[in-house]
Amino acid sequence: MTALADRVAVVTGASSGIGAGLAAMLAAEGARVVRRAGGVAIPVVTDLTDDDSLANLLARAQAEAGSVDVLVNNAGFGLWKPLEATSMAEWDHTFAVNVRAAACLCAAVLPGMQERRFGRVINISSEAGVAIVPGLAAYCVSKHAVGALTEVIQDANHDKGIKAWVICPGFVDTEMGDVVPGANRDHYLQVDEVVDVVRYLIHLGDNVKLGPQILLRTMRNPMAS
Secondary structure (H helix, E strand, O other): OOOOOOOEEEEOOOOOHHHHHHHHHHHHOOOEEEEOOOOOOEEOOOOOOOHHHHHHHHHHHHHHOOOOOEEEEOOOOOOOEOHHHOOHHHHHHHHHHHHHHHHHHHHHHHHHHHHHOOEEEEEEOOHHHOOOOOOEHHHHHHHHHHHHHHHHHHHHOOOOOEEEEEEEEOOEOOHHHHHOOOOOHHHOEOHHHHHHHHHHHHOOOOOOOOOOEEEEOOOOOOOOO
């Protein structure tokens, strides 16, 4: 039996990598999937730094699929720079994509989830949202903020049928993995390994709480040869 039969899912950053893998998995679990880019069901090109574009994404989802039951905030932006080399424009863009867009989408879908007493919020963060990587200053701070956002959502919705998770993988074999200089991609996590963890979470019983922080690390050091 599929876990999300007739549910509606919105996935940002779904044209490749983790987002594409999650969108395909959610569709296989029975959900009607609306993707920020690409498409299992309904592709919607969206500028995550623009409020009107975010509103259009959710309006299209509502009009063409129905009320959003599952929200996956996967789209992300990162650059390899220490704090002192990061411009304010780079800080602003990092937070706009990684934090502000996620907060905006969560705030928009939560009232409907609360009314229906069902919702799943899956925020994709990073091991850099748990630990500190000095060369990823703005990215680290933004991903720690995503963790706090997820805890705020879960803390306020324990008795409303809503579960929120922040998935914190280490280096994953995607385009984002190219940001880290000198890393060994043979030691990276694979997209399907991250997807398998999320699949497990959505199959948990309604009364089972796990997380909200889910940390996935590699057994092999990704910085070792």
